[in-house]
Amino acid sequence: DIQMTQSPSFLSASVGDRVTITCQASQDIDNYLNWYQQKPGNAPKLLITDASNVETGVPSRFSGSGYGTDFTLTISSLQPEDIATYYCQHHDNVPYTFGQGTKLEIK
Amino acid sequence: QVQLVQSGVEVKEPGASVKVSCKTSGYSFTNYGLSWVRQAPGQGLEWMGCINGHNGHSKYAQKIQGRAAMTTDTSTSTGYMELRSLRSDDTAIYYCARARYDVSGYFYLYDDYWGQGTLVTVSS
Numbered sequence: 001d002i003q004m005t006q007s008p009s010f011l012s013a014s015v016g017d018r019v020t021i022t023c024q025a026s027q028d029i030d031n032y033l034n035w036y037q038q039k040p041g042n043a044p045k046l047l048i049t050d051a052s053n054v055e056t057g058v059p060s061r062f063s064g065s066g067y068g069t070d071f072t073l074t075i076s077s078l079q080p081e082d083i084a085t086y087y088c089q090h091h092d093n094v095p096y097t098f099g100q101g102t103k104l105e106i107k
Numbered sequence: 108q109v110q111l112v113q114s115g116v117e118v119k120e121p122g123a124s125v126k127v128s129c130k131t132s133g134y135s136f137t138n139y140g141l142s143w144v145r146q147a148p149g150q151g152l153e154w155m156g157c158i159n160g161h162n163g164h165s166k167y168a169q170k171i172q173g174r175a176a177m178t179t180d181t182s183t184s185t186g187y188m189e190l191r192s193l194r195s196d197d198t199a200i201y202y203c204a205r206a207r208y209d210v211s212g213y214f215y216l217y218d219d220y221w222g223q224g225t226l227v228t229v230s231s
Contacts, residue, residue: 001169034217036152043202043221044144044152055219087152091215095168098144098152 002026002090006099012107019075021102023088028068032092035064035073038101039084047086048073080106109133111203111222118228119193127225129186129203136184137161140206142218143177143188145199153199157206157215158186164213193229200224 003026013019023033031051036044046055048064051071061076075082083106088099114128129141142157156167158177165177176189186203202225204218 038152043204043224044218045221046217046219049217085151089152089154089217091217094166095170096154096157096215098154101151 001095002029002092002097004088004090004097004099006086006088006102008102009100010103010105012105013078014107015078015080017078019078019082019104021073021086021104023066023071023073023099025069025071025090025092029090029092031067032090033064033066033071034089034091036087036089036098037082037084038087044087078104078106109205109220111205111220113201113203113222113225116226116228118230120231121193121195121229123193123229124189124191125193125227126187126189127201127203127227129188129222131184131186131205134205136179137181140208140215141177141179141186142204142206142215143175144202144204144218146202146224147196147199150199155188155201159206159208159212160186161212166215190227193227195229198227198229200226 005024033051035048038044052064063074085101085103110132112130117125137160140159143155158165174191178187203222205220207216
């Protein structure tokens with residue numbers, strides 16, 4: 001199985017900060033990488049597909065990059081409503097595992 | 108609008124079975140699949156499997172293969188996930204999600220709409 005490792009697991013940042021979350025795959029997954037946002041008590045929400053395609057309706061401050069084994073989710077200017085846990089997920093082959101999550105809080 | 112509405116809270120004893128439903132609306136059911144993802148209390152997301160709404164082809168995580176069965180009813184646009192021989196570590200919120208496949212209908216891409224989740228508690 002492909003393992004997905006996110007870092008950091010916990011992140012505290014100030015409003016307006018540039019925030020970067022990384023996700024590393026245990027083997028090459030091309031660009032088969034999705035990012036989800038989950039707010040407390042809610043179902044996950046799809047943010048980015050194929051490593052860098054931002055879903056319609058997602059604020060432009062969210063972006064993704066990467067290929068192969070190393071991927072990044074960036075929030076260019078952190079807003080209070082971005083407080084959530086973020087998960088990467090690969091879709092290269094079964095099982096389509098998620099990373100362990102990065103919990104983002106406001107400093 | 109696209110909606111996925113799941114069945115309600117379940118409390119089961121160890122060894123029992125549970126069947127969670129996911130009623131969809133607002134899109135052509137057979138043009139997409141359904142994924143099932145669970146989340147244990149305070150933990151991260153665990154991919155369980157997915158089923159193609161067009162051809163019924165399903166894929167499972169090895170961890171639950173043999174205990175889980177994902178099915179669909181195209182006449183009611185509803186998906187089901189049954190989990191047998193329940194254990195305490197199956198206690199979790201179970202989510203269904205609309206699964207997008209590539210043009211071949213075989214290669215899973217992502218989950219773009221999610222149900223509200225169903226809490227399943229396994230306890231004696």
